[in-house]
Amino acid sequence: MKTHRGWTIAGVVILLYSAIPLLWMLSLSFKSPSEIAAGKKGFLPTSATFDNYRTVFDNSLFTRALVNSIGVAVIATLVSVVIAMFASYAIARLEFPYKKLLLSMALAIAMFPQAALIGPLFNMWRSIGLYDTWPGLIIPYLTFALPLSIWTMSAFFRQIPWEMEQAAQIDGATPWQAFRKVIVPLAAPGVFTTAILTFFFCWNDFLFSISLTSTDRARTVPAALAFFQGASNFESPITAIMAAAVVVTIPVVIMVLLFQRRIVAGLTSGAVKG
Amino acid sequence: MTTVTTDTITVIPDAPPASRPAVSDRARRERRLGLWLSSPSFVVMVLVTAYPLGYALFLSLFSYNLTDPSAREFVGLSNYSTILTDSVWWKDFTTTLAITAVSVAVELVLGFGMAFVMYRILRGRSLVRTAILVPYGIVTVVSAFVWRYAFATESGFVNGLFGLGDYSWFGHRWSSIFVIMVSEIWKTTPFVSLLLLAGLVQVPEDLQEAAKVDGASAWQRLWKITLPNMKAAIMVALLFRTLDAWRIFDNPFVMTGGANDTETLSFLAYRQNVSLVNLGMGSAVSVLLFLSIVVIAFVFVKGFKTDLSQVRGDN
Numbered sequence: 001m002k003t004h005r006g007w008t009i010a011g012v013v014i015l016l017y018s019a020i021p022l023l024w025m026l027s028l029s030f031k032s033p034s035e036i037a038a039g040k041k042g043f044l045p046t047s048a049t050f051d052n053y054r055t056v057f058d059n060s061l062f063t064r065a066l067v068n069s070i071g072v073a074v075i076a077t078l079v080s081v082v083i084a085m086f087a088s089y090a091i092a093r094l095e096f097p098y099k100k101l102l103l104s105m106a107l108a109i110a111m112f113p114q115a116a117l118i119g120p121l122f123n124m125w126r127s128i129g130l131y132d133t134w135p136g137l138i139i140p141y142l143t144f145a146l147p148l149s150i151w152t153m154s155a156f157f158r159q160i161p162w163e164m165e166q167a168a169q170i171d172g173a174t175p176w177q178a179f180r181k182v183i184v185p186l187a188a189p190g191v192f193t194t195a196i197l198t199f200f201f202c203w204n205d206f207l208f209s210i211s212l213t214s215t216d217r218a219r220t221v222p223a224a225l226a227f228f229q230g231a232s233n234f235e236s237p238i239t240a241i242m243a244a245a246v247v248v249t250i251p252v253v254i255m256v257l258l259f260q261r262r263i264v265a266g267l268t269s270g271a272v273k274g
Numbered sequence: 275m276t277t278v279t280t281d282t283i284t285v286i287p288d289a290p291p292a293s294r295p296a297v298s299d300r301a302r303r304e305r306r307l308g309l310w311l312s313s314p315s316f317v318v319m320v321l322v323t324a325y326p327l328g329y330a331l332f333l334s335l336f337s338y339n340l341t342d343p344s345a346r347e348f349v350g351l352s353n354y355s356t357i358l359t360d361s362v363w364w365k366d367f368t369t370t371l372a373i374t375a376v377s378v379a380v381e382l383v384l385g386f387g388m389a390f391v392m393y394r395i396l397r398g399r400s401l402v403r404t405a406i407l408v409p410y411g412i413v414t415v416v417s418a419f420v421w422r423y424a425f426a427t428e429s430g431f432v433n434g435l436f437g438l439g440d441y442s443w444f445g446h447r448w449s450s451i452f453v454i455m456v457s458e459i460w461k462t463t464p465f466v467s468l469l470l471l472a473g474l475v476q477v478p479e480d481l482q483e484a485a486k487v488d489g490a491s492a493w494q495r496l497w498k499i500t501l502p503n504m505k506a507a508i509m510v511a512l513l514f515r516t517l518d519a520w521r522i523f524d525n526p527f528v529m530t531g532g533a534n535d536t537e538t539l540s541f542l543a544y545r546q547n548v549s550l551v552n553l554g555m556g557s558a559v560s561v562l563l564f565l566s567i568v569v570i571a572f573v574f575v576k577g578f579k580t581d582l583s584q585v586r587g588d589n
C-alpha cells in the first residue's frame with residue numbers, strides 16, 4: 001500500500017514535469033506586454049488578456065505562416081505515408097533484392113545531419129526556382145520523414161495476419177473484397193499512427209524552413225516565430241510569441257489526447273522489437 | 275507465404291521438375307513487384323541526400339561565395355585545413371560535444387526513472403503516458419522560447435524561484451549552455467523513456483522473482499537483471515539520441531543566437547552556407563559534419579556492438 005502511494009506520487013511528479021512549462025507558456029500568452037515591461041516576473045499573470053491572441057491573428061506574417069505550416073506538413077505527411085506504404089508492404093510481405101539496402105538506407109538517412117544539406121539545397125533550389133516555395137520545403141520533409149514512416153509502418157505491417165486474406169478468398173470473397181474488408185481494416189491503424197508521427201516530424205521542422213524560405217510565401221510557423229517582432233517595435237514581443245506558440249501547440253495536444261495509445265505503440269514498435 | 279508453396283510441392287511427388295520454373299517465375303514476379311513498390315522511396319531518399327552531398331563535396335574544394343560568384347576558384351583541400359585549424363570550429367565542436375554528452379547522459383537516467391514509474395504505477399497510468407507525450411510532440415522552437423523566457427532576466431520566474439536576483443543566464447557561456455540543455459532534455463527525455471519502457475516490459479518477471487527469493491537487494495536486481503536484459507533498448511535509445519543531439523540546431527538558434535560561444539556544428543554549417551552564403555567553406559563544414567556523424571555511428575555499431583537489427587530490419 002505504501003509503495004503503491006509512492007508510485008502515484010512519482011506519477012504526479014512526471015505530470016508536473018510536462019505541465020509546468022506548458023502552464024508557463026499559457027500564462028505568458030495571457031500577460032500584457034506592459035506587465036513584462038513593468039518587470040513583473042511572477043509565474044501567473046496579474047490580469048489576463050486576450051490581446052496577444054488578437055495581435056498574432058491580426059498579423060498576416062503569422063496567419064500566412066500558419067497556412068504554410070498546415071499545408072506543407074499535411075501534404076508532406078500524405079505523400080510520405082503513401083510512398084512508405086508501398087515500400088512497407090514490400091518489406092513486410094515480399095522477398096526481393098535490395099530489401100536490406102532499403103532498410104539500411106532509411107536508417108542512414110534518419111541519422112543524416114540535415115544541416116549538411118542546406119548549403120547545396122539552398123544553391124540548387126535558387127537555380128531551379130524551388131527556393132521559397134511549398135515544394136521546396138515538401139521535398140526535403142519527404143526525404144527525412146520517409147525513414148520514420150517506413151520503419152513504423154513496416155513494423156505494423158509485419159504484425160498483420162496476412163493469411164486472413166487468403167482465408168477470406170477461400171470463403172468466397174473476391175480479391176478486392178478480401179483486400180478491402182480484411183486487410184484495410186487491419187492495416188489502417190498502423191498507417192494512421194505513422195501519419196501522426198510523420199506529421200509531428202514535419203510540423204516541428206525549423207532548419208529547412210529558415211534556410212529555404214525568405215518571405216511569408218512558404219515560411220512555416222517555427223521560422224516565423226524566430227523573426228516575429230510583436231505588435232510594435234516598442235513592445236516586448238514575448239507575450240505575442242507565446243500566444244503564437246500556444247496556437248501551434250494546440251494540434252499537438254489534441255492529437256496526443258486522442259491517440260495516446262497509438263502514438264506510444266508507433267514510437268516503440270518502430271524502434272525496438274516487441 | 276513461401277512455406278505454403280513449398281508445402282504443396284512436397285505433397286505431390288512427381289511435381290518438382292515441372293513446378294520449379296513455376297516457383298521461380300512466381301519469385302521473379304514477387305521480386306519485380308517488391309522493387310517497383312520500393313523504388314519511389316529509394317528515389318526520393320537518394321535524390322535529396324546523395325546528390326546534394328556529392329555537390330557539397332564538389333563545392334568544398336572551391337573558394338566560392340555567392341556575394342562574388344565569378345571569383346569561384348579551385349583551392350583543393352585548403353577549405354578543410356582552414357576550418358580544422360580555426361578556433362571557431364573547435365569551440366563549436368566542444369559546445370556540441372558538451373551538450374551531447376551531458377544531455378544524453380541525463381536523459382538516459384531521467385528517462386529510465388520515468389519508464390520505471392510508468393511500468394509500476396497503478397493509478398493514472400494512461401494519464402502519465404499522455405502527459406509525457408506532450409513534450410515529445412511539442413515544436414522544438416516553442417520549447418526553446420518557453421525555457422528562454424523562463425530563464426530570461428526580464429521575464430523569467432526561475433531567478434525569482436531560486437532567489438538568484440538578476441543573474442544573467444544568457445550572459446555567460448556555460449550558463450547559456452545549461453539552459454539550452456534544459457530545453458533539449460525536457461523535450462526529448464519522454465522519447466527516451468518510452469523506448470526504455472518498451473525494453474523494460476520485456477525483462478522476464480520470473481527472473482526478478484527468483485532473484486528476490488535468493489535475497490538480492492533491489493539495487494542488485496537493477497544492475498544484475500533489469501539493466502542487462504534491457505541492453506538492446508538502452509543502446510538503441512543511446513544511439514538515436516546521441517546522433518540527434520549531435521545535430522542540435524533549433525535550441526541554440528532560438529535561445530542564444532550563438533552568442534557567448536554557444537554555437538553548435540549544425541549552426542556553423544547554417545551560418546556559413548545561408549547567412550554568409552560562403553558556399554565553398556560552408557560545404558566543407560557540411561562534409562565535416564557528415565563525417566563526424568559517420569564516425570559516431572561507426573563507433574556505436576562496431577565499437578559498442580549496437581545490434582541495429584533491433585532497430586528494425588532483418589528479423
